[in-house]
Amino acid sequence: MEDVVCNGCSLLCDDVVVEVTDGEVHSLGLCRLGHQHLLSSIESNSPQASTRESGKATEVSIDEALERAAELLLSSERPILYGWSGSTNETITLGLELAKTLGGIIATPANLGMTQALSHTLHSMDLGIDLEYVRNNGELIIYWGSDPTESSHRHPSKFAVLPRGENIPEGIESRTIGVVDVRNTETMKMANHRLIIPPGMDSAILEALVSEISGTSSIASDVAGIGPQELIGLARNIRKADCTVIFYGSGIINSGNADANLSGLQAFIEAVRGIGKQAFALPMAPESNIMGAIKSLSTDASTSSITDIVAGDFDAALVVGDDALVELPGSAAKALAQLPLVYIGPPGITSGKARVSICITDDVITGIGTMNRLDLVEIEFKQWNSQKEERLAEHDVMARLLELIRKEKS
Amino acid sequence: MKLNPMELYNLLPKTNCRLCEAKTCMAFATKMALGDVLPEDCPPLLEKGFEKNLEKLRDLVAPMQSAEETGIKLDESKCTGCGNCVVVCPVDVAVEPPTGRGKAGRSRDTVFIVENGVSKIINLEKCRRFPPDRLNCRVCEQYCCTDAIEIW
Missing domain, CATH: 3.40.50.740 (Rossmann fold)
Known part of the structure; x- marks a missing residue:
């Protein structure tokens, strides 16, 4: 072979x-x-x-x-x-x-949203980690508006959820997994936190998490249909984790509120880093060389x-x-x-x-x-x-x- | 078949006598649910007055003890070949350690192998559910996102 x-x-x-x-x-x-x-x-x-x-x-x-x-x-x-x-x-x-x-x-195809996402100020926040780093350090993983079970089958088993890494000795047992989506996805089966939210409510959830993580206020009632206990539990786990990585997909980019969602992600990363922990956001896209195309065409192309x-x-x-x-x-x-x-x-x-x-x-x-x-x-x-x-x-x-x-x- | 430790615990003498290896009766029940110990390993249970409880416990753990060739079904039509089962299976990781770090498996001595785009069970007899381990391990089923793996 x-x-x-x-x-x-x-x-x-x-x-x-x-x-x-x-x-x-x-x-x-x-x-x-x-x-x-x-x-x-x-x-x-x-x-x-x-x-x-x-x-x-x-x-x-x-x-x-x-x-x-x-x-x-x-x-x-x-x-x-x-x-x-x-x-x-x-x-x-x-x-x-x-x-x-x-x-x-x-x-x-990146012009359908991915290029715009990568030009957002979110990506000026020193997000330059690779998937090997996620495997070795990613303690809290959130798939936000992305569903690897449908499009990148080996993403959880090879990098982000199941494998053991340098600082993740027990694999999945050493990680906490969250999935945020508008429907019950197959990826949710692996998740500790499953948040099914109405379309377009991503930034409201992000805002609530930011306030809870940074300690400015506590969530007292439902946010976008998600109960305070669930959100507070997720925020508590984020605070505990040394390294949080969000894999965001078309749910963030193509839900009609891309700019607000990406700004929400930026605020989230700032809040987690503000408590002395690592936080990153990486895009998810299925096309084989979409990132190469974005990289090459961002130089001098019309x-x-x-x-x-x-x-x-x-x-x-x-x-x-x-x-x-x-x-x-x-x-x-x-x-x-x-x-x-x-x-x-x-x-x-x-x-x-x-x-x-x-x-x-x-x-x-x-x-x-x-x-x-x-x-x-x-x-x-x-x-x-x-x-x-x-x-x-x-x-x-x-x-x-x-x-x-x-x-x-x- | 899932054994409920609480159901087993309710049939134990609940004396926390420490005559077995477990420190408490609840810990003993948990071990029994995993197939690590048998009802006969509890000395007070063998005493007079607990005959019915002993019989009930034997009936409850019997299917797990008698499992020889069946117990796991993998529906290839539902499988996406994601490799989750390979990475979480303790037997596969012991046989081929790089799979525990997410690498694709190549060994034919494992329980699972992802071949031609789908996962296949190639050495069922090595599964920890079967003798000599007889553990109530269900990690492959737990992390199979498409429900292709079913354990009964």
Whole structure:
């Protein structure tokens, strides 16, 4: 069996092994999400390209598809280059070059809220810990508006809840777990504190906890339907814990009160640090390299919000690495589908709608490049030899497209 | 099968005689609920007058003592392959210590292994619920978020 790096989600598990014998895939350690991702990547391993006119698809060579893609993008005055959350950092760098060359605008699924969250002043509070630090020190863990049982299956067992660490000798027995969500999630089964709150009431709960932790006032009545005993008990455990870590997800970012919620988290961290304890807040997002995309694109790219797509600000689109028509909100997906569309990535709904579609070999199989894990730690893919058929990496296709466009431009 | 220590305690002589290893009858009842001791390990219980209680206690602990091959069911259709069972299983951690620190298991000498995206029981006979340990251990069931593991 060979070591691989799984890009099925943002945990980028690098402790798993795979063997492929006579088309039979055998994995150890991969979760259901990762194993299914590997299976579909192997099934769609053969690179293929097609062009589509008036709804009719024609299979073409990769070279022909690249020429047609270059022609389409060069004829655009304002293209959007969307995706990147499933691409390697090296491919994203090429995407940035291409955006500059074309005068295009770059956007990622992170524009749906994660980028804004990471620009909040909350993230200027020295939150730079990695998941290994959480494993070794995280004594009180709260999943707030995030549900790893649905999207990052190994997050609790590998890092945050169950494993033993340097200062967590008994694993789960040495930790206290809280889950705050708008419904009864499966993650709640592991929790000591389960808070089911109405949507949009996160900041009210945070405010109550801050007042209780800092000792400014005591909770005397229900807050957002949660009884004072439960909240006081949670606050007491937070005060006792040496290191509290909140993993916040779309419940915080996409509930309509992102700014108030993030400010609430900031006040919470200030309050816990104010009593001499450690506190951190880390984002949760399922896309494999969403953090790499945010990191790369925060430097010098012209980025766009999703509303610009709906407003019809673009006259062509290049989608790379993300099945955009599945992931985007309906109105944005509809607007994107109406544009002349070039797609580079694994097969999916978007590849079936694009005017030019180049389906590539997934990075889990090519084993080349790097991605950033959820905590920004850079993980390098591992090369493995079980898949020796023809490969076409997304990075290679992007490099050829960039070269072609630069040549045409000059 | 879950044994309630209080139910067992109510059937004990409640003398805190210290003739057994436990310091109190309640501690003895807790040990019995975990399968660590048998009703016969309580000397006063063997005395005249406690026959009915002894019989009831034997009936209560009998299913745990007779468990040989069954007791844990893993529904693979519900399993997400999260690996929670591997990390919390004391047997698995003893066989392959890195799993206790969250690493994916690779050994085939463990109770559980996450294979092809789902957890599988590969050495049920090593589970601490079965002889010789016969402990009332349920950690895998307790931390299985999707209820794929069921112990009865």
